[in-house]
Amino acid sequence: MSQLYIGIDSGTQGTKAVVLDSDSGEILAEAYATHALLEDSTGLREQDPAWWIAACEQVLGEVTSKVDAASIRGIGVSGQQHGFVPLDVDGNVIRPAKLWCDTATTEQCASITEKMGGPEAVVNAIGNSVAAGFTASKVVWLKDNEPENYERLATILLPHDYINFWLTGERKTECGDASGTAYFDVAKRGWSEEVLAAMDPSGKLAECLPELIESDQPIEVVQPELARKFGLAADVLVSSGGGDNMIAAIGTGNVAPGVVTASLGTSGTIYAHADKPVIDPKGELAAFCSSAGGWLPLICTMNVTVATELTKAVLGKDTVELNALAEKAGVGAGGVMLLPYFNGERTPALPGATASLHGLTPGNYTPENLCRAAMEGATFGLKYGLDVLKRLGVNPTEIRLVGGGAKSKLWRQIVADVFGCPVVRPVVEEAGALGAAIQAVWCVQRAGGADVALADLTAQYVTMDASAGAMPVAEHVEKYADLYEKYLALDAAMRTLNA
Template identity: 55%
Template sequence: MYIGVDCGTQSTKVVVVDVEGGRILGEASRPHALSEDDNGRREQAPADWIAAFLGAFFDAVERAGIAARAIRAIGISGQQHGLVALDADGEPVYPAKLWCDTETAAHNAAVVERLGGQAGCLDKLGLVLQTGYTASKLAWLRDSRPEAYRRIASLLLPHDYLNFWLTGERVAEAGDASGTGYFDTRTRRWREDVFAEIAPELDVERVLPRLIESHEPAGTVRPDLARELGLADGVVVSSGGGDNMLAAIGTGNIHPGVVTLSLGTSGTICAHSPEPVVPGSAMVANFCASHGGWLPLVCTMNVTSATTRIRELFGLDLASFGERVASAPIGAEGMTMLPFFNGERVPMLPDATANLDGLTSVNTTQANLCRAVVEGATLGLRYGLDQFGCLAEGVREIRLVGGGARSPVWRQMVADVTGSRVVCPEITDAAALGAALQAAWCQEGGELADLCVRLVHLDEASRAEPAPANVAAYREVYARYRRRLADRHGIS
């Protein structure tokens, strides 16, 4: 038996996987609190992740009906980019600033300038730094919380921190490290000169974790913690990775030809590449994969986080919200929403706010407003897919994951907006499954592809084919969306 864990923005999920039988035996989740301000601050306490892990772990094992001693390995997926700065005792010096934190936008711009602009970033890192990456958070901590900054002994990402808690080892792997902003994604090494530009007072060899390969273990579960969890001695903890990297594994996106698109709190689009990519757009990140190879990726910041705001504004449950969306026509009768409630990464608008255009005395209905926010989030993902250019050529299908993927009307909308076939894996919380698959790969060896064939099953009932009439209608809706981007933000 193998455990997969996904520590996300809103909750930590745990799945128990029977690899030999090719099935999920049990799963559970526990929520996290998010601390946020209007200035873009988005923070969490790492202790909350541990508490959520413990609760979800015991629930999942109980639901699986197994003894914890049957577990052979654990894999951790975590939200990318978060800054977990620890003191010499392994305690956080400040709450973790998250991927969606935009308080550090000015620091990101300053770091990009110090590195020589976009061209300098590409030369040194293989990608262009964006607000939300770890580098700007470290620069912010240096300037805004100097007393905490001076206590830093270790810098970890969220999944690295959970690995550290499990094993006592400070390690990192290339996939999640790609999003720090001080890692060369082509050579898969820390970029010490870039780190020195951000944090010259810190000793890079002391504070940055040791790099390991994706198939290597981070370590084994600490004996005292193993007893608390009911585990046998020597349970392996795999390298783990960022949520996007592990979701790629969990959707079988480990070879060219498949795109994984997530309708989660944020939205991500990624495709496998056997070689580093030189993107035509600075918004495409040349990330490494957590199974070998590379995972060019685009991330938008407002997907279910945006739709939830409108749904809760009207006091609707998910079923009623879906009914409102389905009852409104394509284009929401002329209404266009740019749902940038948290600022935006793609397009690069960290300080943007949400806009709603095209309201009249006739079209201002609850149904149109619900449809407008879902369309706005989906059109933003289409904008992100456009940034891939030729990287998206040869894609056979889009595999849809995340909470929004459970909605039939949203699945059809993605198919119509992108003009592509869409299908969901049976397990749409793919990052936790991917973490369990990586754990089995790390512990057993062999081919990861064989594990994906055994465990990644597609839900044929979820398949959506683009409807020609809808595709044509969305061309105009998307053109209108692009005009609003140009009018509001000067983006053509």
């Protein structure tokens, strides 16, 4: 009888679930449910964790109805990083979860950093800076703005931890997702007493942290009532899970040095596996742990497909038309260059920056060049992140490309040419859900006594689409090297206005 594993990927916009057959490597079933979002002009971005659970119930109900549920052996969960889920002593959610994209906590970032002795002291203590997206500032925001709710706080969970809590009743976390809280020492792989004291000198927060486990350890079996509801066996294990980037790394086979994953989503990420901590003294790089037992140095940029989506909207074009126009323009977009800071920028740290079009003339101000400049500008932004990784000793042999932009053949070629590196694309696009299922296989097999390596499992389950690769073209690489220097010069010239 086949052994099946469920992977759940709970993101900001929705929840995806897949069922992986561990024998054949096939995805036997999948389902998706959307989430609502609470937001306002102050930068507030929140969700009720009950929405995540409702979405999980929906997708679990759908996928278990399509397969033999009794054959399911494990469940893995990937969740949006950094969100803050506050629980009281009885395990009830105190208030809506503040998300990674909530920027209403910038004042708290500055406060924590000041109490730590400045940015350099923070990096020395934990390997990361205190960014607005990270969890620490959100916890202090609760203390500063809702003291009655803070008084009730008994447990701090991250989004994937909360879904694991719902599945098992256990309050646990693992190093990968925990390393994005900004109160976790990535080198020592443990909580930072120093930052926790800066957040609240009373010592309360140390009592609110979940148990820390290793990535190859299971949380516990699924709670009996949920097992009965979905037709599962009583001994189905829930793996440690992890943050979305950490689990997507597993889902793209990025579990050994040399591979770099780049995501062309609304925002962009670029990250690699490392066998030891990779810490940036300048604080531009997120020095995360992985959910594979190692480390995951990562760069995030805020503007990738947002640039092409806005260009499509202005020109009244669809995706197919945008790609066709961009291809006609050719390398360099006729001299038009886009600095794509529509949402500000995280890397480089320019939260108040705006986008700029440069090099316009009567002859090159065309739809073709605008479309091409949107793709090239967003790719140059990711190239900046790749250069940070290279500066810290991470040298890619290939780029594994995921996200909506990776569906474009032209954009894959642009990435190969700008990065000067071969580009490949995984067959399974849902890297988060697949990675969660693979990690569940790993945890279940190791819990059963098998000495299985995660790299062997990803080699078995993660395959590349041979028809969707791209090799750098020497002539284009040379042209883009010159254009990238002009991009950096444009960025430097605009820093005074964009600071």
